[in-house]
Amino acid sequence: MGKKVLIVDDAVFMRMKLKDILEKNGYEVADEAQNGQEAIDKYQATKPDLVTMDITMPDVDGIEALKGIKAFDGGAKVVMCSAMGQQEMVMEAIKAGAVDFIVKPFDTERVIKALDKALS
Amino acid sequence: MDDNSVYRDLFFEESDDHLQQLNDNVLELESEPDNMDLVNEIFRSAHTLKGMAATMGYDVMTKLTHKMENMFDFFKSGKLKVNSDYISLIFKCLDRLSQLIEDLRDEKELSNQQIEDLLAELEKVESSVTGKKTTAASQTSTAQSPLTSVQEQLEEADLDVIQKAAAEGYHAYSIAIRLDAGTLLKGPRVFLIMEKLEQEGDVIHTEPSVDLLENGDFETDFKLVFLTKDNLDEVKQNIEGNSELAAFCAEEFAEQKHYGAAVKSQLQAAKPQPQTQPAAKPVAKAQPKPVQKPRKKGEKPAHNNARNQSIRVDLTRLDRFLNLVSELVVYRNQLDDASKRNSEEEVKDSLEQVSRLTSELQELVLKIRMQQVSVVFTRFPRMVRDLARDLGKEMELVIEGEETELDKTVVSELSEPLIHLLRNSADHGIEQPDVREQMGKPRKGTIKLSAYQEGNRVNITLEDDGKGLDPQVMKESAESKGIDTTGMSDDELIHLIFHPGFSTAKKVTNISGRGVGLDAVMAKIGELGGSLEMKTELHVGTKFIIKLPLTLSIIQALMVKIGAEVFAVPLDVVERVVMINDEKDLIKTSDQEVYRFQEELIPVIRTAHLLQIPDTASTKKFAIIVKSDHSYHAVLVSELIGQQEIVIKKLDAALQKLQKYQGATIIGNGAVALILDINSICQGKKESQK
Structure with a gap:
C-alpha cells in the first residue's frame, strides 16, 4: 500500500489533477477536503501520512488549516500548494511548520519529488 | 505524460462558474468599493482560475488572469482605489477570458496577440502603482558556471564569529546551492532551506544577501556559511532533504580559501536527479499541451464537437x-x-x-433537463451596467423569477434574443436622464425582466419605463424605408418593429441597430416553439412578452390524417378545429382560397396539395384553425385522430431543409409520423402570395 495523502483544495479540478498525479505514482489518496475546516476534520479522521494543502481557500484558508492540523498532530507533514505570487503566504506557512511547498501549475515530477522527500 | 484532456470538461465547467462569480462580484464591488470581503472573494476566484489555466497549460489565459489578479491584489493592499474605470477594465478582461475559454472549447489555439492590448492596459495600471516598469519575468538561465562554495564577500566580523564558534565546538561549513533552473517561488524555497538548516545551527552569512534571496532576486545559485555542531554528512543530509535542488556542495569552512583566487570545489550533484541536462526548460513549457497541439490532418478531434453539453442535476x-x-x-x-x-x-x-x-x-x-433561467439572467445586470455607461444613461435592471425552470435547450438558446431585447430597451426605450426628468420620470430608468410559469408554458417579460413606441414615428420611418403603410392601424404600425430590416434608430449605434431587427428575435423565439408579443404605450414604456414551451422534447399534439398518412400538429398553435364542407365553406377569391372565421377571411392551406399526398375523394374535411405570427390560417386535413402526447425526434439535416416538418415521432403502432411545422408552413404561404 502506498502512503496515504489527504488532498485539500477548493477547486475540484485541482483535486482531480493532483489525485491523478498521486495515484499514478503509487500514492493512495486517503480523502479530499475542499476547505480548511474540512481539512482539519478529515485529517483527524483519516490520519494521513501527508497533506497537500492549497493556500487560498474560502472561510478557513490553508495556513489556518495547517496550524489547526499542527495543533492536533505536531508531526503532521503538510506540503503547501501555492501559485506564483504568494511568497509571503508560503513563508508564513513554512514558519507555521509546512514541510515543503509545491507550485502550481503542478509538474508531476516536481510534485512527486517533493512528496517523496517530505516522507523520507 | 499525463493527459489533461480528461479534465477539459471539468475545467470548462469550473471556469464558467468562476467567471460568472467574478462578474457578479465585480459588479457588486463597483457599488461597494470598500467591501474587503468582496475583494478577497474576487481575488480567490481569479486566483483559482489562474491556477486551473496554468495546470491545463493554457499559457495565454494564465498570463491574463495573472495580470488581472495583480490588480485585485492592489485593491486588497489598498494601493489602488476601486473606481469605475478599473472596473470596466476588469470587465473587459473577464469578457476576453470567456472568449478565450470559448476558443479553447472549440480547440482553437490561443495566441498572445489576443490579450496584448489588455496586458498593456493592465501593466499601465500596475506601473502607476509600483512606479516601475514591469517587465515580463524572463527566466532565461544564463550559461551556468560550475558551482563553488567559495564565499566572496566575507567580512572580518564574520570570520570572528566563526572562530569564536569553533572554540565552542561548532563547525563552520561553506555551502553552495543551485536550485533547479525552473524553480518557481525561489524566495520561499530559499527560506525553507534556511529554516531547515537553522533548526540545527545558524546561517551567519549568505551571498547574495538574505533580503535578495528571500525576494527571489537571484539566478539559481546562492552560498552561505553555516555554523552547527552537526558533522558534514548530517549537514549534507539536511540539505538533500529539500526538493527542487539541481546541485549543492558543502565543505568545511577553510579561511584561506575565501581570499583571493578561488580554489574550486567539486560540484556535487544532489542525489535524486534524473534530469542532468543543465538548462532545464521552464516548467510551463515542460507541461504537456494536449489541446494546443496542432491536429494532424484527417485526424478526428479528440472531443466530438468540442462541446460536450453537460448539466448539473440536483442529487x-x-x-x-x-x-x-x-x-x-x-x-x-x-x-x-x-x-x-x-x-x-x-x-x-x-x-x-x-x-x-x-x-x-x-x-x-x-x-x-430543466434549468433555471438564472443561468442566462445572471449575465444581464453586468450588461445593463455597461450599456448605461456607454450610452450615458442611468438605468437599473430588476430581475424577478430567475428560479423559473425551462428545458436546457431553450434556456441556452434564450440569451441571444434576450440580449437583443435588452439592448433595444436600453438604447431606444430608456431616455436620457435629463429628458426623463423633464417628463416627470425618475432620472434612473428601470428595465424589469421577469420569468414565471403559466400552465405548460413559461412567460418571460421584459418591460422598460422608457418612451414607448410612437405610431407616427413608426409610420414615417417605415415610409422612408419604402414600406407601404397605407391603411395601417396604430397597432399595425407599432408592430412594424418586427418587420424585417426595420430599425427606428436614427443612427446605427454599436449597441443595437446592427442591421438585424426584432424580426430576428421573433424568428429565434419561433424556432424555440415560442411566441413574442409586444405592448407599448407612448411615454410610459414598452413590454415584450415571450411565451415559451416548458420543454421541447415532449409536446401535446393533435394527430391527424392527410390522405392516408398520419401527421402531428403541435397543439399549442391550434386555436380551433372545425368541420367543413369543401365546396360550401371555402370561398375562392381571385388568387386564393379563404375561409370565414370569426368575421374574418383567413387563408386556406391545402396540406394534401402542399405535401403532395393523394387526397381522399371526400369533400368533407376538417379545418384546423392555427394562429401563427398574429394571423390565422385554416389548415385542411382529411381526418382527425385525436390528441396525444408525443416525443419529438429530430430530423436528419437534409430533411430539415424542407422546412415543413418540426420533426418526427413514433406512434403507437410503431410507425413514424411527421410533425408539421405550422409556423413555417404559414410563413411559406404568405411568401408565396407576395
Whole structure:
C-alpha cells in the first residue's frame, strides 16, 4: 500500500489533477477536503501520512488549516500548494511548520519529488 | 505524460462558474468599493482560475488572469482605489477570458496577440502603482558556471564569529546551492532551506544577501556559511532533504580559501536527479499541451464537437431516478414471472405499475433537463451596467423569477434574443436622464425582466419605463424605408418593429441597430416553439412578452390524417378545429382560397396539395384553425385522430431543409409520423402570395 495523502483544495479540478498525479505514482489518496475546516476534520479522521494543502481557500484558508492540523498532530507533514505570487503566504506557512511547498501549475515530477522527500 | 484532456470538461465547467462569480462580484464591488470581503472573494476566484489555466497549460489565459489578479491584489493592499474605470477594465478582461475559454472549447489555439492590448492596459495600471516598469519575468538561465562554495564577500566580523564558534565546538561549513533552473517561488524555497538548516545551527552569512534571496532576486545559485555542531554528512543530509535542488556542495569552512583566487570545489550533484541536462526548460513549457497541439490532418478531434453539453442535476432528483428504475426492474421481473405462468391477471397488474413508473420517469427526466433561467439572467445586470455607461444613461435592471425552470435547450438558446431585447430597451426605450426628468420620470430608468410559469408554458417579460413606441414615428420611418403603410392601424404600425430590416434608430449605434431587427428575435423565439408579443404605450414604456414551451422534447399534439398518412400538429398553435364542407365553406377569391372565421377571411392551406399526398375523394374535411405570427390560417386535413402526447425526434439535416416538418415521432403502432411545422408552413404561404 502506498502512503496515504489527504488532498485539500477548493477547486475540484485541482483535486482531480493532483489525485491523478498521486495515484499514478503509487500514492493512495486517503480523502479530499475542499476547505480548511474540512481539512482539519478529515485529517483527524483519516490520519494521513501527508497533506497537500492549497493556500487560498474560502472561510478557513490553508495556513489556518495547517496550524489547526499542527495543533492536533505536531508531526503532521503538510506540503503547501501555492501559485506564483504568494511568497509571503508560503513563508508564513513554512514558519507555521509546512514541510515543503509545491507550485502550481503542478509538474508531476516536481510534485512527486517533493512528496517523496517530505516522507523520507 | 499525463493527459489533461480528461479534465477539459471539468475545467470548462469550473471556469464558467468562476467567471460568472467574478462578474457578479465585480459588479457588486463597483457599488461597494470598500467591501474587503468582496475583494478577497474576487481575488480567490481569479486566483483559482489562474491556477486551473496554468495546470491545463493554457499559457495565454494564465498570463491574463495573472495580470488581472495583480490588480485585485492592489485593491486588497489598498494601493489602488476601486473606481469605475478599473472596473470596466476588469470587465473587459473577464469578457476576453470567456472568449478565450470559448476558443479553447472549440480547440482553437490561443495566441498572445489576443490579450496584448489588455496586458498593456493592465501593466499601465500596475506601473502607476509600483512606479516601475514591469517587465515580463524572463527566466532565461544564463550559461551556468560550475558551482563553488567559495564565499566572496566575507567580512572580518564574520570570520570572528566563526572562530569564536569553533572554540565552542561548532563547525563552520561553506555551502553552495543551485536550485533547479525552473524553480518557481525561489524566495520561499530559499527560506525553507534556511529554516531547515537553522533548526540545527545558524546561517551567519549568505551571498547574495538574505533580503535578495528571500525576494527571489537571484539566478539559481546562492552560498552561505553555516555554523552547527552537526558533522558534514548530517549537514549534507539536511540539505538533500529539500526538493527542487539541481546541485549543492558543502565543505568545511577553510579561511584561506575565501581570499583571493578561488580554489574550486567539486560540484556535487544532489542525489535524486534524473534530469542532468543543465538548462532545464521552464516548467510551463515542460507541461504537456494536449489541446494546443496542432491536429494532424484527417485526424478526428479528440472531443466530438468540442462541446460536450453537460448539466448539473440536483442529487435528490438523480436518487429518485435510481429508485424508479429499480422499481421498474422489480415489475419487469414480476412480468417475466407472470408471463411464464400465463397469468393474465398478474400481467395486467404489473403492466399497470410499469405504466405508472414510466410516466413518472418521463416526468422526472424532463425535470432533470430543466434549468433555471438564472443561468442566462445572471449575465444581464453586468450588461445593463455597461450599456448605461456607454450610452450615458442611468438605468437599473430588476430581475424577478430567475428560479423559473425551462428545458436546457431553450434556456441556452434564450440569451441571444434576450440580449437583443435588452439592448433595444436600453438604447431606444430608456431616455436620457435629463429628458426623463423633464417628463416627470425618475432620472434612473428601470428595465424589469421577469420569468414565471403559466400552465405548460413559461412567460418571460421584459418591460422598460422608457418612451414607448410612437405610431407616427413608426409610420414615417417605415415610409422612408419604402414600406407601404397605407391603411395601417396604430397597432399595425407599432408592430412594424418586427418587420424585417426595420430599425427606428436614427443612427446605427454599436449597441443595437446592427442591421438585424426584432424580426430576428421573433424568428429565434419561433424556432424555440415560442411566441413574442409586444405592448407599448407612448411615454410610459414598452413590454415584450415571450411565451415559451416548458420543454421541447415532449409536446401535446393533435394527430391527424392527410390522405392516408398520419401527421402531428403541435397543439399549442391550434386555436380551433372545425368541420367543413369543401365546396360550401371555402370561398375562392381571385388568387386564393379563404375561409370565414370569426368575421374574418383567413387563408386556406391545402396540406394534401402542399405535401403532395393523394387526397381522399371526400369533400368533407376538417379545418384546423392555427394562429401563427398574429394571423390565422385554416389548415385542411382529411381526418382527425385525436390528441396525444408525443416525443419529438429530430430530423436528419437534409430533411430539415424542407422546412415543413418540426420533426418526427413514433406512434403507437410503431410507425413514424411527421410533425408539421405550422409556423413555417404559414410563413411559406404568405411568401408565396407576395
